[in-house]
Amino acid sequence: xxxxxxxxxxxxxxxxxxxxxxxxxxxxxxxxxxxxxxxxxxxxxxxxxxxxxxxxxxxxxxxxxxxxxxxxxxxxxxxxxxxxxxxxxxxxxxxxxxxxxxxxxxxxxxxxxxxxxxxxxxxxxxxxxxxxxxxxxxxxxxxxxxxxxxxxxxxxxxxxxxxxxxxxxxxxxxxxxxxxxxxxxxxxxxxxxxxxxxxxxxxxxxxxxxxxxxxxxxxxxxxxxxxxxxxxxxxxxxxxxxxxxxxxxxxxxxxxxxxxxxxxxxxxxxxxxxxxxxxxxxxxxxxxxxxxxxxxxxxxxxxxxxxxxxxxxxxxxxxxxxxxxxxxxxxxxxxxxxxxxxxxxxxxxxxxxxxxxxxxxxxxxxxxxxxxxxxxxxxxxxxxxxxxxxxxxxxxxxxxxxxxxxxxxxxxxxxxxxxxxxxxxxxxxxxxxxxxxxxxxxxxxxxxxxxxxxxxxx
Amino acid sequence: xxxxxxxxxxxxxxxxxxxxxxxxxxxxxxxxxxxxxxxxxxxxxxxxxxxxxxxxxxxxxxxxxxxxxxxxxxxxxxxxxxxxxxxxxxxxxxxxxxxxxxxxxxxxxxxxxxxxxxxxxxxxxxxxxxxxxxxxxxxxxxxxxxxxxxxxxxxxxxxxxxxxxxxxxxxxxxxxxxxxxxxxxxxxxxxxxxxxxxxxxxxxxxxxxxxxxxxxxxxxxxxxxxxxxxxxxxxxxxxxxxxxxxxxxxxxxxxxxxxxxxxxxxxxxxxxxxxxxxxxxxxxxxxxxxxxxxxxxxxxxxxxxxxxxxxxxxxxxxxxxxxxxxxxxxxxxxxxxxxxxxxxxxxxxxxxxxxxxxxxxxxxxxxxxxxxxxxxxxxxxxxxxxxxxxxxxxxxxxxxxxxxxxxxxxxxxxxxxxxxxxxxxxxxxxxxxxxxxxxxxxxxxxxxxxxxxxxxxx
Numbered sequence: 001x002x003x004x005x006x007x008x009x010x011x012x013x014x015x016x017x018x019x020x021x022x023x024x025x026x027x028x029x030x031x032x033x034x035x036x037x038x039x040x041x042x043x044x045x046x047x048x049x050x051x052x053x054x055x056x057x058x059x060x061x062x063x064x065x066x067x068x069x070x071x072x073x074x075x076x077x078x079x080x081x082x083x084x085x086x087x088x089x090x091x092x093x094x095x096x097x098x099x100x101x102x103x104x105x106x107x108x109x110x111x112x113x114x115x116x117x118x119x120x121x122x123x124x125x126x127x128x129x130x131x132x133x134x135x136x137x138x139x140x141x142x143x144x145x146x147x148x149x150x151x152x153x154x155x156x157x158x159x160x161x162x163x164x165x166x167x168x169x170x171x172x173x174x175x176x177x178x179x180x181x182x183x184x185x186x187x188x189x190x191x192x193x194x195x196x197x198x199x200x201x202x203x204x205x206x207x208x209x210x211x212x213x214x215x216x217x218x219x220x221x222x223x224x225x226x227x228x229x230x231x232x233x234x235x236x237x238x239x240x241x242x243x244x245x246x247x248x249x250x251x252x253x254x255x256x257x258x259x260x261x262x263x264x265x266x267x268x269x270x271x272x273x274x275x276x277x278x279x280x281x282x283x284x285x286x287x288x289x290x291x292x293x294x295x296x297x298x299x300x301x302x303x304x305x306x307x308x309x310x311x312x313x314x315x316x317x318x319x320x321x322x323x324x325x326x327x328x329x330x331x332x333x334x335x336x337x338x339x340x341x342x343x344x345x346x347x348x349x350x351x352x353x354x355x356x357x358x359x360x361x362x363x364x365x366x367x368x369x370x371x372x373x374x375x376x377x378x379x380x381x382x383x384x385x386x387x388x389x390x391x392x393x394x395x396x397x398x399x400x401x402x403x404x405x406x407x408x409x410x411x412x413x414x415x416x417x418x419x420x421x422x423x424x425x426x427x428x429x430x431x432x433x434x435x436x437x438x439x440x441x442x443x444x445x446x447x448x449x450x451x452x453x454x455x456x457x458x
Numbered sequence: 459x460x461x462x463x464x465x466x467x468x469x470x471x472x473x474x475x476x477x478x479x480x481x482x483x484x485x486x487x488x489x490x491x492x493x494x495x496x497x498x499x500x501x502x503x504x505x506x507x508x509x510x511x512x513x514x515x516x517x518x519x520x521x522x523x524x525x526x527x528x529x530x531x532x533x534x535x536x537x538x539x540x541x542x543x544x545x546x547x548x549x550x551x552x553x554x555x556x557x558x559x560x561x562x563x564x565x566x567x568x569x570x571x572x573x574x575x576x577x578x579x580x581x582x583x584x585x586x587x588x589x590x591x592x593x594x595x596x597x598x599x600x601x602x603x604x605x606x607x608x609x610x611x612x613x614x615x616x617x618x619x620x621x622x623x624x625x626x627x628x629x630x631x632x633x634x635x636x637x638x639x640x641x642x643x644x645x646x647x648x649x650x651x652x653x654x655x656x657x658x659x660x661x662x663x664x665x666x667x668x669x670x671x672x673x674x675x676x677x678x679x680x681x682x683x684x685x686x687x688x689x690x691x692x693x694x695x696x697x698x699x700x701x702x703x704x705x706x707x708x709x710x711x712x713x714x715x716x717x718x719x720x721x722x723x724x725x726x727x728x729x730x731x732x733x734x735x736x737x738x739x740x741x742x743x744x745x746x747x748x749x750x751x752x753x754x755x756x757x758x759x760x761x762x763x764x765x766x767x768x769x770x771x772x773x774x775x776x777x778x779x780x781x782x783x784x785x786x787x788x789x790x791x792x793x794x795x796x797x798x799x800x801x802x803x804x805x806x807x808x809x810x811x812x813x814x815x816x817x818x819x820x821x822x823x824x825x826x827x828x829x830x831x832x833x834x835x836x837x838x839x840x841x842x843x844x845x846x847x848x849x850x851x852x853x854x855x856x857x858x859x860x861x862x863x864x865x866x867x868x869x870x871x872x873x874x875x876x877x878x879x880x881x882x883x884x885x886x887x888x889x890x891x892x893x894x895x896x897x898x899x900x901x902x903x904x905x906x907x908x909x910x911x912x913x914x915x916x
Contacts, residue, residue, distance in 0.1 A: 032619045161490045163842060163897075198893065358816075358874050360843065384621060385818065385872075387845045414843075414872065416816050416893040435656065435874040439621075 020380075023453070026311075027380055027446040033305055034442035040301045041434040043071060044294065044356075048287035048429035055117075055284040056324040057089030057255045064280050065258050068296060068321050072262030075304050077319070079265065082258035085334040087324040089255040090118055092284055093248025098192070098221055101128065101242050103234055111231070112224040114285065115249040116176060116193065117208035117327045119220045126246035127151065127190050127219065133235055137174050137182055148187030151243050153194075153235075154179045155228050158419065160198045164391075165415040166354070169196055173207070180220045181212035190245050191220035194228035197419040202226050206283040206423040208327040219245060259331045260321040264303050266452075268314040273339075274451050275318045275349040276302050276444060279325030279332075279397050286427035290418065294356030294437055296321045298411070301441040302448050313452045315347065322397035325353070329396055336400030346406040347456045350444055351395025355421070356437040357413035361388030362447065366407035370456055374407065377450050386443055388412055405458045409447070411440055478838075481911070484769075485838055485904040491763055492900035498759045499892040501529060502752065502814075506745035506887035513575075513742040514782040515547030515713045522738050523716050526754060526779050530720030533762050535777070537723065540716035543792040545782040547713040550742055551579055551706025556650070556679055559586065559700050561692055569689070570682040572743065573707040574634060574651065575666035575785045577678045584704035585609065585648045585677065591693055595632050595640055606645030609701050611652075611693075612637045613686050616877065618656045622849075623873040624812070627654055631665070638678045639670035648703050649678035652686035655877040660684050664741040664881040666785040677703060717789045718779040722761050724910075726772040731797075732909050733776045733807040734760050734902060737783030737790075737855050744885035748876065752814030752895055754779045756869070759899040760906050771910045773805065780855035783811070787854055794858030804864040805914045808902055809853025813879070814895040815871035819846030820905065824865035828914050832865065835908050844901055846870055863916045867905070871898055 034040075051067055054060035065082065072080040098113035100106075115121065129151045132143060136156035140147070154175035158168040176193045183191065195205035202224045211217045223231070235241055260280060266272065278295020282288020299319040306313055323331035339346060350362075361381070364374055378389045394408025402408055413436070421427040492498075509525055512518035523540065530538040556571035558564075573579065587609045590601060594614035598605070612633035616626040634651045641649065653663035660682045669675045681689070693699055718738060724730065736753020740746020757777040764771055781789035797804060808820075819839070822832055836847045852866025860866055871894070879885040 031621070035619045160893075161493045163489070165893075358872055382845075385846075387840075388843075414816055416897065417891050420891070433875050433878070435618075435623075439874065 023450060024380060026449060029309060030305055030445045030449060031384065031442040033309055034301065034438050034445065037308065038301060038438050038441065040297050040437060040441055043297050044289065044432060044437065045429050047293045047297065048289050053282050053284050053286060053288050054280065055090070056087040056257060056281045056327060058284065061257060061281055061323065065260050068260045068280065068300065072300060072319065075307060077262040077264055077303055079263040081261055083261055083335065083338065085257055085259055085323055085330050086254045087257040087330045088118070088328045089252040090327055091250055091252060093121055093250060095248060096221070097244065097246040098223065099244050100231065100234065101244050103241065104238055105234065111227040112202050112204050113221045114204040114206045115247045116220040116222055117206055117283065118211070118251060119209055119249050120217045121247045121249040122190070122219045122245050123248065124246070126244055128242055128244045129189050130240060130242055131235060133232055137178060140182055140186070144186045147183055149189060151190045151192055151245065152179065152183045152188045153192045153231060155194045155232055157194060158196060158198045165198070165419055168198065169419060172196055176207050176222065177209055180209055180218040181215055184215045184218055188218055190218050192243070193220065193222045195222050195225050197225060197422065199420050200225050203424045203426055206285055219247065221245060221247065257323045259323050259335055262300065262303055262319040264306055264313050264317045266314055266316040267312045270316050271345055272315040272455065273318060273344050273346045274315055274448055275320050275346055275398065276448055277320040277322065278352045279323070280321035281324050281326050283326055283423045285425045287429055289427050289429050289432050290355035290421050291423065291427055292325065292353045294432060294440070295352030298352045298441040298444055302445040305445040311449065315452050315455065317448060317452065325396050332397035333400050336403065339401065340404060346401050346404060348407040348409060348451050349394070349398035349401050350409040350411065350447065351398045352411035352440060352444060353395050354411065354413050354415060355418045356432045356440055357417060358436040359386055359411060359413050359440045359443040361386045361412040363391045363393035363410040363412050364408065365392050365394045365402065367458055370407040370458060373456055381443065381446070384443065407456050411444055413440055481908060482838060484907060487767060488763055488903045488907060489842065489900040491767055492759065492896050492903065495766065496759060496896050496899065498755050498895060498899055501755050502747065502890060502895065503887050505751045505755065506747050511740050511742050511744060511746050512738065513548070514545040514715060514739045514785060516742065519715060519739055519781065523718050526718045526738065526758065530758060530777065533765060535720040535722055535761055537721040539719055541719055541793065541796065543715055543717055543781055543788050544712045545715045545788045546576070546786045547710040548576055548785055549708055549710060551708060553706060554679070555702065555704040556681065557702050558689065558692065559702050561699065562696055563692065569685045570660045570662050571679045572662040572664045573705045574678040574680055575664055575741065576669070576709065577667055577707050578675045579705045579707040580648070580677045580703055581706065582704070584702055586700055586702045587647045588698060588700055589693060591690055595636060598640055598644070602644045605641055607647060609648045609650055609703065610637065610641045610646045611650045611689060613652045613690055615652060616654060616656045623656065623877055626656065627877060630654055634665050634680065635667050638667055638676040639673055642673045642676055646676055648676050650701070651678065651680045653680050653683050655683060655880065657878050658683050661882045661884055664743055677705065679703060679705065715781045717781050717793055720758065720761060720777045722764055722771050722775045724773040725770045728774050729803055730773040730913065731776060731802050731804045732773055732906055733778050733804055733856065734906055735778040735780065736810050737781070738779040739782050739784050741784055741881045743883045745887055747885050747887050747890050748813035748879050749881065749885055750783070750811045752890060752898070753810030756810045756899040756902055760903040763903045769907065773910050773913065775906060775910065783854050790855035791858050794861065797859065798862060804859050804862060806865040806867060806909050807852070807856035807859050808867040808869065808905065809856045810869035810898060810902060811853050812869065812871050812873060813876045814890040814898055815875060816894040817844055817869060817871050817898045817901040819844045819870040821849045821851035821868040821870050822866065823850050823852045823860065825916055828865040828916060831914055839901065839904070842901065865914050869898055869902055
């Protein structure tokens, strides 16, 4: 026994060093494979240009399910299948009008606007009302007696000085998601929200709201940041400014859709799962290129790299395209529920849902022990420009897995450009850079390789 | 004496910690100022859209000199002046033709091409010749007997697997800069070069070549990567493929131009200088947005931030727009020469000439002592996403200052997208992201603040 211990003490460090070296070589091969041979950019082009946007319940969503299923069959994954899930079926409707009707300076002014996802419409009678401008939900109390009969205009901007743009988004987005529910009790007639972006431009940003049970549902629209500034400016000189809103958004009954799953079955521990991917649905404007076509195809690319480099995974790897992240999260919930029923042990799940930008690190959420093991790999990624491993977080679609103790990981790309495109007509194929997309995929594949090699104990 | 030493040992660490804290607060203010109030994005729009491209000797270059001079006068810098410099005056000429004339498969095929900067033209008689394809200068020797009377087609690609894209560029670019001089002795008639980019597209990339004294000058053009692949493919099946080249490029006599300089004079050590900026000239396609409108306006922004935050610099700060980096480097040389004549002690110079992308660090070149002082500041930048301080390098325009012992620094932005745009019609205002541009400027201003506070001993 003593001999064994001494032997280990002598050669242990060399074994660990040799193992690390071999991991580094494999990671280098993965990056090389992706940067030399990846079809991901062309796949994204097809998903964006031939399929296009794909809100849950739309024909685009159905086409995206079929396209990604076929793609994974073509790559010869061990199993490719659809997981049924019922999803909300919200439609924007045929026309959207938002205009200032009585500006003393300019008369009638059309505004660049989009109905918020899940919002009801006004119908053909429209809504004409005066406006009250608030900078955030926290101002409701102060102005609660001045809300009745008005359109509430939430104009709190995303803080441009925050380097973490998702923090700026997180601080501002409650206006969009809860503005309607929070002002309805005070008699608001409708909601207008400043678009969630630090850019100053004419592009309205879609995104969902949540109504509250028992309260009346109010129509809600987002306007571009330039129009928000204009409206705010005009209101300073003319308190009786009125806005006319007309749209035909409606929530239809739930409809059938699917998560799309491709699998490489583990050779040693097939009952341990590592899921990796993004959400297949997008908003009904643009092409869902960054949000989240990139994440879906990066998930598929991870498994393709294993096939191409002939790495037989020890554990079972799944590329998952979750459905309905944008306005319900039904796909993520269904996946976790079915996983529990089938006693699948997900040791880790990686979601890419922050755009196809150059990777800067990974977020994570799990036990201290999991995090410690995970952080050991940080130095392997630093030569590839990934330095940020400290932020917590995983992803909306994988978060329901946390109940089973899964270590949740999010790809963390550079976030500076994301909110130029997020939920807009500008989120198109051309907004994604090939190398940045590929580097994200290579980073995810490398991490999956390490997770597969060493596992992760809870 | 003992008492003093003991006192220092006791409170020294606290003083250093307090100083670091105060530096961190100032750097935070600088980032906040730039991200909240910077006019840099609008200035870049004017430089790109109203001035446009600006090759040395062009009317665009003259307009850019005047625009940046006026901008710095408007910002009320202590001194704003022009530094005369004679520059090459190369003109592309009225028409450029490059076509395959006898493809058995496709007949005549026009190719996307641009004459290389400094190249002579073919004149109206053109050049019609067969082609020999080489993958790099190192293949010349092997094929030297097969070059006479032919157009040499250099088709060595930039290595897509290198994460450091500038390394990939550095390895491939000798084909463009020296291909003509190196093949002339073997009787080549003209040169075609695969564009310097990892992208596969239809966009030819300009860039300069250098002829060698005593050798005949050969006309040279760059072709798009897609056309390079096509040409290479066709050559495999048809060795007698011929290309016709016609263009009217010419080098006119040197002409008068200027470096543009704005200065904040130091309050404590006015004879110590810190220069910061980029090069004002660009290629004669696109708008020189990343290369190097961004760097010029970031240099100006650094001084504007000092003014705006009412920081009186101890040392003399100069925003410098060097002229003629692209095809001669005359501005950088003239600046260093004049600086020596006037005994100006440049303790440091910072150049931004790798595009207006999100900053990842700084390159540097200098003595070990300078580098040690510089590296102490690394931790101040890490929270802002700048981690890479290890690479050597400065910038083409500041390198002539190294003779006087100046510490040379280059802004190191993320390099993944740079070679999509470099020297092309795609390098336009719209290719620059506002936040990325601003973050680069804020990083430079923060570093200048630290250099100004603490100086740098050789």
